Amino acid sequence: MASAGGRPDGSADEATAVVTADGTLVGWTRGAQRLLGHRAADVVGRPGGPLVASADRARVSRIAEACRTGTGWRGTVTLRDRAGREIPTDVSVSAAFRMADLGDCFLVTGHERHPDQAIGQSVLDGFLTRAPIGMAVMSPELRYVWLNDVLERFGGVPREQRIGRRLSEFMPGLQAEKLENLMEKVLLTGVPVMDHEYRGWSWADPHHEHAYSTSFFPLTGTDGAVTGVCYMVSDVTDRWAAQQRLVFMNDAGARLGRSLDVLRTAQELADVVVPRFADLAVVDLLDSALSTDEPAALLPDGMPGMFRAGLQSVRPGAPEALARVGEPVEFVPPPHDRTYLLDGEGVLMPVLDPGSPEWAVKDPQRAARMREYALHSLISVPLRARDTVLGLATFLRSENLASFAPDDLLLAQELAARAAVGLDNARRYTRERNTALTLQRNLLPQALAGVTGLETAYVYLPAEAKDGVGGDWFDVLPLSSARVGLVVGDVVGHGITAAATMGRLRTAVHTLADMDLPPAELLAHLDDLVIRLTEEEPPDGVTGNAVLGATCLYAVYDPVTRQCELARAGHPPPVVVAPDGTVGFPDLPVGPPLGLGGMPFESGTLELAEGSTIGLYTDGLIEGIGRDVDLGMRRLAEVLARTGLPLDDLCAEAVRRLVPGPQPDDVALLLARPRPLKPTQVISWEIPFDPSAVADSRIEVARQLDAWGLSELTMSTELIVSELLANAIRYATGPLRLRLLRHAFLTCEVSDTSSTSPRMRHARALDENGRGLFLVAQLTRRWGTRHTPEGKTIWAEQDLPPAARG
Known part of the structure; x- marks a missing residue:
């Protein structure tokens, strides 16, 4: 009732x-x-x-x-x-x-x-x-x-x-x-x-x-x-089983595809089903799943090989499995062949009969394992995602006496579908990351250029984040008159876009540095370039977002004066280690990140003593997961204070100590130790503003070259000096200075107070003038003009004779 x-x-x-x-x-x-x-x-x-x-x-x-x-x-x-x-x-x-x-x-x-x-x-x-x-x-x-x-x-x-x-x-x-x-x-x-x-x-x-x-x-x-x-x-078994399947799928979804690594994802699938769903799980992938190329269409007569990528069992060591992880496999559920991977659905075998011809005759070794370990029920599901065949997942029961049921097949298919998406994501990520790494590796300097005034060392580590490599970069640029340009930068973002943007900025810095621009002026031009690159992209473009917010630090070191002029655009300050081991971070003017525009950049000047070290780095070195920036800078200072180490060892030790494991951002560290030119390697003369002084200058130059053991260059150097001085006396103003530098090359400089830059032109047959700079260009390895606060300097470099190179 x-x-x-x-x-x-x-x-x-x-x-x-x-x-x-x-x-x-x-x-x-x-x-x-x-x-x-x-x-x-x-x-x-x-x-x-x-x-x-x-x-x-x-x-x-x-x-x-x-x-x-x-x-x-x-x-x-x-x-x-x-x-x-x-x-x-x-x-x-x-x-x-x-x-x-x-x-x-x-x-x-x-x-x-x-x-x-x-x-x-x-x-x-x-x-x-x-x-x-x-x-x-x-x-x-x-x-x-x-x-x-x-x-x-x-x-x-x-x-x-x-x-x-x-x-x-x-x-x-x-x-x-x-x-x-x-x-x-x-x-x-x-x-x-x-x-x-x-x-x-x-x-x-x-x-x-x-x-x-x-x-x-x-x-x-x-x-x-x-x-x-x-x-x-x-x-209420049906209701409870449905709830358990839902919980299981939620747990599996949270665990599958976390690593963006193909092999790890395959193993995750095997781990997640044992023992909650199966007693033995194997995941076999096609060889193409690890290829960095986009897999071609798979034809029945052109199926690539397979290998075991994941294995898990309720028995330690999975003794019931015929193949270990990494070994080639040929298994597909009978009576199918490997074309089953192309268009087949899941296979449910509630009861396995090792005595049937499908097993005992066609695969006797596997049949023996089935009998030995009482493998009695099987589900096998192809792994396919986005029209790409990836492999096969197979689940078996032995200690669990319940046979697989149709509901279990549906669950296995759902698991396989999720795992296949994770595998395909990992495969695509690996391909794109390798592409970005290759691009970045080709865009970064393969070896630092040999320079006279500095000893350099560097370490670069690409990011291990799921988004791929970042846009960190660095360079050492030989400039005129034995000066050296040091640059380090960081492009916001990861992947191919960041790597390509980094390449564009590095190329722009090369071009601007070759124009002998001061650091602040170079960053101003680079800022304009970034703004134009950003404006070229659509409002929702990814590339534009990657360019916006890039940072850069540019320094020029003069081994004659031991002065280093620096300017930075939103970048961390350099670290300077004095000869006695004292470490500091100079308080230099800081400009906005590149691409914001509207604000000027300022330069600062440091004097680098012989035996000191200067370090340029990106924020990935001092900013780790959950790490305070100030703490990272203090740790960097502690490591670099070990002045007794060779520069290469010191650079590697600093990165190893500060970045002991995978990091979410690129890491770049560039260290440099000054090697100033000796007084005997530099000589200069004040030249009267008189055409008759040209002849006297040629005599002084010849005498100095003889003292340096460079007599082979006397005739060409005299001609270069004559043309540069005559051009300055004719077109420039003020006092003149002639300077010779003997380093990796022989550099001849003529400085005046005029801001007008000479240009080379091709003189016609009957012209009396216009051949001077053309002649200078033919006699030198390179020449150019460098503007200074007082005016300009015209310089020309010649290769040293083989016997004089040290």
Whole structure:
């Protein structure tokens, strides 16, 4: 019997009563009280006849007699509630069962039959015997007094083996002790326990774990005391299995594809399914999955080889597997061949028969392993993503005695689809990262240019982040008059775009440095270039975002004066190590990052003593994951203070100490130690602003070249000096200075106070002038003009004779 607000699905909210053979009520539930309004204390121990409408009392007696000898009864009975109202009620009466001290008893359940409910007899038929709800009555000692057919089927234990025994005596696998504790709690408190879920096995289906939902409610006596427990149980395995599959897929989705590494992703798939889904998992990939090239269309007669990429087992070492990770494999599920990878769907083999021809004849070694390790069920699913065939995933069971089912195949296909996307992402990432690395490696200097005034060393490490390599770069640029340009920069972003942008900026710096621009002026031109590059991109373009925010530091070192002029655009300051090991970060003017425009750049000047070290670096060296920038700079200073190390060793040690593992950004460190020119390598003269001084200058130059052992260059140098001085006297103003530098080359300089730059032109046959600079260009390896605050300097370089090169 159920109240109008009860649940007519056979749950613990049903109105239930226990009646003896003489019609006395000995059990009364809260559901019965809600239906008829009588409290247990008012009806328990009294005849139940007054609760039945007069017209149905004789009929009820016949029903009781039939149930004493039969299997139960179901039908409609009119009952009378506490207010005297007659209530049509759908009733189910169990077959008679015996209770201690009470004799034969009947379990009566039901719910109100409403006029608007067209519930036929077929719906009510079988509540106690055929409904999907198991029911049982337990004595105060928690021994079975009565149970219905459904509960008997759930447990697989016959009724006669249950009656009079406790649950824990014959079904310990169903968490019997915990269930009995719940029933004891209901006996003690009289409070029902609703929808308690648990998992376990049963004799009816020992190879599969089942999930059950059980509700316990008390049976009360005449004095209101609890005299027993009735419980109802439903098999919710399908619902539980669906929830478990959802949880499993969520866990698998969180674990698959995290590394952007093909082999690691394959192993992740094998790890995630063992042991929750399979006892052995193997992931075999096509050789093309590791190729850096885009895989070509796969034809049935042109299938590439396969190798084992992932392996996991419940047995240590996976002894049941024929191939180890990295070894070639040929396995596809029979009777298929490898064309199955192209268009085949998942294969489910619930039962493996190692004695069948498909295994025993065609693959006897594998059949032997199946017998040895009791591999009894298999699922195999191709790995395909974005029209790309990647390989095959195979799952097997051995210790898990349950065979794979169709639902398991669907789950395996979903897992394979997710893993395939992760594998394809990793393959594409690897290809794109290799492309970016190759591009970046080709754009960065292959070897630092040999320069006279500095000893240099560098270390560059590409980023290990998932976005790929960054845009860090550096360079050492030989400039005129033995000067050296040092540059380091950082382009925001990662991947091919950042590498290509870095190449464009490096090329621009080469061009601007070749024009002998001061550092601040060079950065201003570079800033204009970045703005133009940004404007070329569409508003939502990726490249433009990569260019915007690039940083750069440019320095020019003069080995004659030992002065280093620097300017920076949003870049960290250089680090300077004095000869005594003192380390500092000079407070130089800092300009905005490149591409912002509208603000000037300023230069600062340092004097670098012989034996000191200057370091230029990118922020990846001092900024790690969770690392404070100031801390990174202090650690860099501590490492570089070790002045006794060779420069290459010091550079490598600094990067190793500050970046011990994979880093999210590129790292570049460029160290330089000054090697100033000796006074004997430089000589200069003040030249009168008089054409007659040219001849005297030639004599002084010849004398100095003879002292340096460079007599072979006397004739060409005299001609160069004559042309440069004559050109300056004719077109320039102010005092003149002639300077010779002997370093890796012989440099001849003429300085004046004019800002006008000479230009080379081709003189016609009858022209008297215009051949001077053309002649200078023919006699030198290179020449140019360098503007200074006082005017300009025209310089020309000549290669030293082989005997004079040291």
